[in-house]
Amino acid sequence: MHRNKSLALAASAVAGSLVLAACGSGGPSSGGGKISDDKVVLGLLNDQSGVYKDLSGPNSKVAIQMAVDDYKAKYGDKAVAKNIEIITADHQNKPDIANTKAQEMYDRQKADIILDVPTSSAALAVATQAKAKKKLFIDIGAGTTALTGAQCNKYTFHWAYDTGMLAAGTGGALVADGGKNWSIVYPDYAFGQDMTKSFSAAVEKAGGTVQQKIATPFPNDNFATFITKAGSTNPDVVGIMAAGGDLINFVKQYNQAGMADKARLAVGLMFITDIHSLGVEAFKNTVFTDAWYWNFDDQNRAWADKFKEKTNTRPSFAHAGNYSAAFNYLEAVQAAGTDDADAVVKQLEGKKINDVFLRNGEVRAADHNVTHDVYQVKVKSKDQVKEEWDYEEVLKTVPASEAYAPPSPDCKM
Amino acid sequence: MIFGVLGVVNFSHGACYMLGAMIAAILLRDTGMTFWVALVVVPLVMFLIGVLMERLLVQWLLKLDPLYNFLLTFGLTLFTVDLVKRQYGVSSLAYPVPAGLGGRVSLGSVELSVYQIFAAAFSVLVCVVVWLVLTKTRVGMIVRASTEDAERSRALGINVARWVTPVFGFGIALAGLAGVLAAPTRSVNADMGSFFVIILFAIVVIGGLGSILGAVVAGFLVGLVEAYGQGYVGQFSQVLIFVLMALVILFRPAGLFGREEAA
Structure with a gap:
């Protein structure tokens, strides 16, 4: 760890001197050329x-x-x-x-x-x-x-x-599909908090309730008690806002705890590479929002x-x-x-x-x-998969106007 | 144990745990080797890796300050992790729950997966076997004697050096076994050991450096603290482990079961 830090310091020192050098030579020459x-x-x-x-x-x-x-x-x-x-x-x-x-x-x-x-x-x-x-x-x-x-x-x-669009696509749509009560499990750092805020807003806007918001450490490899807690209110949907290796830890343990049969799993941000690494079985019935899918058309x-x-x-x-x-x-x-x-x-x-x-x-x-238009998708079951990477079933195209919130008043160009 | 016998703080345990899981997953993918076979084969492979590590690298630094071997094993960790990343990427490999252990059983108010029960029972079994070997056999006696006091064992005519390599290999094999056991419930990727080694370090310190019983007791203690921590204070559950470690060091600097001289 120390090594990384000193490398980073060295790198920033070098970059710093480069910035000075660039300024000395007159800066960018984009003007009229x-x-x-x-x-x-x-x-x-x-x-x-x-x-x-x-x-x-x-x-x-x-x-x-x-x-x-x-x-x-x-x-x-x-x-x-x-x-x-x-x-x-x-x-x-x-x-x-x-x-x-x-x-x-x-x-x-x-x-x-x-x-x-x-x-x-x-x-x-x-x-x-x-x-x-x-x-x-x-x-x-x-x-x-x-x-x-x-x-x-x-x-x-x-x-x-962005997180707003993921929440609108997944959160809103699942409530409309009968998933009224939610438990959200999220890693306690900027991304997880941002996702939880967006999802809670989307779920509530669609008429659902978020019963629990459970913060977990990040990174984390043991979710056993968090999963028990998430299931304790008998939610219709459990939303997980973790990504990468933590997401996979969570999904494996979620399935082993038998939760997959009790509540639908909604994944905040999922990439097709996640499904590829765990296999479609592990994500049975999981719903998420994808910005693009290679096998869509x-x-x-x-x-x-x-x-x-x-x-x-x-x-x-x-x-x-x-x-x-x-x-x-x-x-x-x-x-x-x-x-x-x-x-x-x-x-x-x-x-x-x-x-x-x-x-x-x-x-x-x-x-x-x-x-742009985004896609609400479900992970295919094993017998639906016809070739490698053929993992997603597009349930619905979410039009751009529904997926994205209007421009934020905080943005001043 | 490795520390006890060799005075080597093995920081590469996390990497060996990761290797164990990765080897199991790769064998499953490429040769279809089942979990049960992997449970035997992987520790054997890891034992060989451990022997090689000891013969080629660790032994040369034994005479120097333990810090050198600490740095060596730390370096090996970085090296191994990046090698695995280069070869197999960073995405997790698939490792399903083995056939026959996929179900769940209800025990009164709680429902446990069969695999969890199996993993727990298997860990206890391994602990008991290790304990029996250490206390009831001649080999165990030699290892324990070397742990207690290498000088005096040597004086009594025991060739301590001869046991160094197999003990090191055995330690690495156990780490690999833990990796196989973890594969069905954890994401199997190059980074899976980095977190494990920190918790492991806490367990060893709490239990007392070099104490085997201490490590077992501390292992369960840390598990309980983490589980209750998750239930009551969520995101701080990992912090609690280190609070526990700090308290133990404060009141018993040598750990719960450690001896003063070992610390």
Whole structure:
């Protein structure tokens, strides 16, 4: 642990001196030129080695490369961005490292945009950098509504999902389906608290009641007593707001405690990689909201096939989100005729998009939240699964207007 | 036990626990090996790994300050965890509850899963077997004598050094066994041991360094504290374990069953 800290210190010291060096050389030269430094640099900043590696990680670079290829194929010689470079960095889900890496990418590596950044606290750190450097940031992997709320800014966009949308999709819909009484179990840190707040609001708005909100330590591997407690009020639905390894711990123990037959399990945030690792059996009857599903229709499937050729795996919604964000960024550069950040932001704001990831998508000008149709899904039973990764049954498409709350009054651009 | 006999604080126990579970899951996936076979095979594999660790690395540092082996095993942990991540990624591997243990039984007001009961009974069985081996057999006597006072055992003509390797391997095998037992109820991934080792450390300190009975009693104590903690103070349940540890250190610096000189 000490080693990590001293490494981080060393890294920030280096980055700090780089910032000074960049200032000395006159700062960014985006002014009147068409393409700064004669190339467009896309920076992918995400978890390349830790818990979120599989659901986004290195394969998101493949997705972004697909966007670059599609852009070049579409415009050929007419492309405004002729040289496009993709750079990546590992933020290890730590806000301090994300902060340093973002500075390094914007200043030293001349990134025109940073993409992805899972982990809410890390995403907020990068948003602050984007604002200070006046360069673009499109977040895909993080869930916090603060990115388009109190901490929104002109250069930050939130592309794929947020906790509010997950709650509206899952919470509201399950109450309508008869799940009136809820117990919510959540890890006691920023993400868990944010999710619990969003879910409680969604459940109550739909006419349900949240009987218990049970806080657990994070991380945690033994949920036995929490599960007993959650079941003690005989709820219709148990909502679990944990992610990654903790989610899997919880689900295994939930099933062993026999709760699966007594209450429906609603998972706050689930990635298809979670189902893949535990198998569909473990998630019997589980309901959640997905921002995108690879096997939803022919368009998604075609894209997923291309992705599989390159990675030998199926894409999560984060992979498709990175593709869509990178492609639409390049489209905006094309339309603006420059990679100047202010001009690109102007192109993106208010844009209505339909692509492989976004259906009825809109880049809201008021808060830069990218709203789109999302999907309420159920995990398939074992005999319904026809091939590997064929895990989700789409119950209902939740229209963008229902899934996303109106722009927050806290957001002042 | 490893500490008692060797004076080595083995910080790689978490990694060995993880390896045990990972090996079981990989064997299940690639060869279809059942839980029952894994329960035998995995500890054997882990024993070999333990022997290799001791022969290749640990033994060279035995003469130095125990801190060196502490650092070595800590380094091995980081190394192993990253190696597993590189090879198998960070997502958990699937490990279902073994056939025949999936049901539940009702005991009055509480309902327990058969697997939980099995795991508890099996742990007790392993404890009893280890205890019997240590107290009733000649090997056990030698190991205990070496734990008590290595110098004097040596003076009595016992080749303490000869027992170092198997004891180390046995300790690692037990960690691997714990990993197999945990696989059906925990997420099986490279990071699963990092949390385990912290709790383990608390158990060892509470029980008394080098005391086997102490470790068993402290293990159950910590389990109870955590369970009641979850029931009454939720998110602070883990903190309670360390409060308990701090209290024990405050009043009995050597742990509940430790001897002063061991501390």
